[in-house]
Amino acid sequence: MSADHPRRAAERLNGVRGMNDVLPVDEALWQRFEDAVADAMRAYGYRRIRTPIVEHTRLFVRSIGEVTDIVEKEMYSFVDALNGENLTLRPENTAGVVRATIEHNLLYEGPQRLWYAGPMFRHERPQKGRYRQFHQVGAEALGFAGPDADAEVILLCQRLWDELGIVNARLELNSLGQSDERRAHREALIAYFEANADRLDADAARRLHGNPLRILDTKNPAMQSLVEGAPRLSEFLGGESRAHFERLQGLLRAQNLPYRINPRLVRGLDYYNLTVFEWVADVGGAPLTICGGGRYDPLIAMLGGRDAPACGFALGVERVLAMLREQDEADAAETHCNVYVVHHGDATLDAALTAAERLRDAGVDVILHCGGGSFKSQFRKADASGAQLALILGVDELARGEASLKWLRSGTQEEAASASRQESVTLERIVERVLEAMTDED
Numbered sequence: 001m002s003a004d005h006p007r008r009a010a011e012r013l014n015g016v017r018g019m020n021d022v023l024p025v026d027e028a029l030w031q032r033f034e035d036a037v038a039d040a041m042r043a044y045g046y047r048r049i050r051t052p053i054v055e056h057t058r059l060f061v062r063s064i065g066e067v068t069d070i071v072e073k074e075m076y077s078f079v080d081a082l083n084g085e086n087l088t089l090r091p092e093n094t095a096g097v098v099r100a101t102i103e104h105n106l107l108y109e110g111p112q113r114l115w116y117a118g119p120m121f122r123h124e125r126p127q128k129g130r131y132r133q134f135h136q137v138g139a140e141a142l143g144f145a146g147p148d149a150d151a152e153v154i155l156l157c158q159r160l161w162d163e164l165g166i167v168n169a170r171l172e173l174n175s176l177g178q179s180d181e182r183r184a185h186r187e188a189l190i191a192y193f194e195a196n197a198d199r200l201d202a203d204a205a206r207r208l209h210g211n212p213l214r215i216l217d218t219k220n221p222a223m224q225s226l227v228e229g230a231p232r233l234s235e236f237l238g239g240e241s242r243a244h245f246e247r248l249q250g251l252l253r254a255q256n257l258p259y260r261i262n263p264r265l266v267r268g269l270d271y272y273n274l275t276v277f278e279w280v281a282d283v284g285g286a287p288l289t290i291c292g293g294g295r296y297d298p299l300i301a302m303l304g305g306r307d308a309p310a311c312g313f314a315l316g317v318e319r320v321l322a323m324l325r326e327q328d329e330a331d332a333a334e335t336h337c338n339v340y341v342v343h344h345g346d347a348t349l350d351a352a353l354t355a356a357e358r359l360r361d362a363g364v365d366v367i368l369h370c371g372g373g374s375f376k377s378q379f380r381k382a383d384a385s386g387a388q389l390a391l392i393l394g395v396d397e398l399a400r401g402e403a404s405l406k407w408l409r410s411g412t413q414e415e416a417a418s419a420s421r422q423e424s425v426t427l428e429r430i431v432e433r434v435l436e437a438m439t440d441e442d
């Protein structure tokens with residue numbers, strides 16, 4: 001007996017927690033999204049930039065700021081075993097885009113409108129709409145100081161929602177003013193929270209002296225009333241900051257773009273000034289931020305470039321896709337192929353492959369049945385593929401130089417009438433007949 005040594009199946013390897021595979025069933029949806037993004041970016045004159053996924057850790061520490069969630073606990077940082085460099089998988093792409101802009105002197109030619117798309121990495125607790133590898137699309141308007149650029153990136157977002165058919169995205173706006181205005185507000189905040197120290201949770205107590213502004217962003221319901229009563233930054237804004245914010249609002253109103261001022265909107269990253277905004281939408285019945293952005297005038301100089309203003313946004317692709325999925329589930333999942341080739345296995349494979357290749361030459365999308373099986377099981381697969389037609393190659397028919405075409409789909413009444421239709425066709429006429437049948441259907 002070999003009971004001590006049972007044959008064991010090889011250990012199954014799974015993907016890393018919080019890092020998702022995008023399966024073919026979702027591809028149509030991703031493609032639709034990516035096409036809409038490319039169109040919207042082009043419509044505003046933004047050009048794509050692609051920066052590496054890995055950057056020096058200090059790029060993010062310096063730009064995002066030491067006392068932020070991202071740098072404190074969400075970064076995938078590691079030491080390169082070969083040369084000892086401290087590296088990090090990018091948690092966002094603004095720092096990388098600004099680094100590349102400085103490194104390649106792009107602003108020398110004048111202001112730049114840039115956009116990016118790709119995977120980002122944050123070590124967070126995975127949950128709906130929150131992953132460890134996720135994707136962002138973003139735009140950066142570099143070298144523009146005025147509220148016209150702020151309005152432009154916001155309008156760009158709105159156009160993207162329109163193009164995607166997203167109707168329930170709401171814009172929230174706030175102004176963070178300039179650093180001296182925030183400093184005065186910060187002192188007032190610390191004084192207020194110190195006076196209410198017994199009502200702070202552990203997170204808030206820890207942030208009190210490092211980044212008290214982040215306390216306003218708390219998700220703890222027990223702290224809401226305390227936060228409501230805190231001194232507001234708007235009371236500390238100077239004339240120029242107010243004028244910038246007023247002008248932006250005027251521009252948005254003139255374009256009939258509704259917004260809500262949210263005085264508690266602060267954003268997680270430290271490099272923002274003046275305008276901040278978020279697009280919030282309901283996903284699965286709960287409000288979720290799908291996009292965040294604003295102005296970050298200090299960043300370029302902070303990263304060693306010549307002082308230049310900038311603004312932009314980043315949207316969470318998975319969250320936008322979750323909304324789209326909710327809006328039209330069926331549409332997105334539909335497979336697309338015109339012809340499914342059913343055949344008799346080895347004896348007919350050459351003829352089946354030849355027919356499939358000729359059809360593809362003519363621009364027809366074809367799935368060739370692989371792996372044998374009865375005609376019945378092959379027809380089941382043909383039906384499930386969403387193809388309009390099955391091309392059938394049987395041994396006897398083939399000997400006569402013929403094949404059959406079977407109409408599969410029965411969506412409309414007319415199609416239902418012809419659903420059981422089947423006809424013989426000579427091998428030479430297959431392409432011609434398939435093309436005819438496809439134009440009939442349209």
Ligand code: ATP
Nearest residue numbers: 122129130131134268289290291292314315316319
């Ligand atoms: P949150 O407060 O939800 O953590 P954030 O302020 O960290 O968001 P940003 O850094 O502004 O988010 O990123 C912009 C957008 O990217 C977010 O609005 C969201 O849609 C998306 N996003 C951020 N983190 C994740 C994540 N872990 N998984 C999926 N999407 C994310």
Ligand code: MG
Nearest residue numbers: 069070124268
């Ligand atoms: Mg976050």
